[in-house]
Amino acid sequence: MPCIYDLVKERDTCAAEIGQSVYQVACMMVERNIGAVPVLHDGQLAGIFSERDLMRRVVAEGRDAKSTRVEDVMTTDPLVVRPEESVESCMLLMRNHGFRHLPICDGKKLKGLVSLRDLLLRDLSEKDDEVRMMRAYIHAVPGI
Numbered sequence: 001m002p003c004i005y006d007l008v009k010e011r012d013t014c015a016a017e018i019g020q021s022v023y024q025v026a027c028m029m030v031e032r033n034i035g036a037v038p039v040l041h042d043g044q045l046a047g048i049f050s051e052r053d054l055m056r057r058v059v060a061e062g063r064d065a066k067s068t069r070v071e072d073v074m075t076t077d078p079l080v081v082r083p084e085e086s087v088e089s090c091m092l093l094m095r096n097h098g099f100r101h102l103p104i105c106d107g108k109k110l111k112g113l114v115s116l117r118d119l120l121l122r123d124l125s126e127k128d129d130e131v132r133m134m135r136a137y138i139h140a141v142p143g144i
Contacts, residue, residue, distance in 0.1 A: 004090045005083035005104055007119070008112035015040050015110065016049060016070050022058050023065040025049055035115065036101035039074050044108040047074035050101060080105040083112075091119050 014032050016025045018041040029037060029051070036050035049070050057073035058065055080103045081090055090102055100116040 002087055003084045004081055004087055004102075004114055005111060007087070008104065008114055011112070013038065013110065013112050017041070018046055018069075018071045020070050021066055022049075022054065022063070022068045022070055022073060025070045026054060026065060036113070038103050038110050038113055039070055040110065041071075045078075045080065045103055045105055045110045046071065047076045048078045048101060048103060048113075049074040050099075078103055082106065087119065090114060094119070 014028065014034060014037055016028065016037045016039045018039060025037060025039075029035070036048055038045055039047045039049055053073055053075055057063070058068060063073070079093065079097060079099075081093070083104055083106055085104075094100065094102055094116055102114050103110060104112040104114060
């Protein structure tokens with residue numbers, strides 16, 4: 001059974017640093033077409049900043065994105081999973097808690113960030129493989 005880290009281990013994780021402005025982080029998110037970034041302090045996970053944080057804590061409150069620091073509006077102490085966590089348990093966590101991004105950490109050290117999109121694409125790929133195998137089976141068995 002694959003673990004959650006297998007989905008992201010080949011990719012560089014985009015992260016923000018404490019002290020960056022919301023504007024800088026939002027531009028980074030737009031440039032990379034991502035919906036959330038982990039926020040690091042001295043190389044350790046300090047929080048996560050998402051599109052939802054941007055809308056609720058910056059836009060809706062009328063804050064200036066260029067002068068607001070990301071640590072003032074990020075989600076602190078996010079729920080994290082260990083690299084060996086199963087994909088299925090991560091999907092369940094995300095569904096039960098209503099979020100779309102999940103940091104993968106070994107202690108406080110960030111190993112990656114998995115998104116609901118990553119999980120759905122993996123599931124879709126598995127389903128495609130199953131359909132291909134079923135079609136091959138149907139065509140290979142005489143009399144069907």
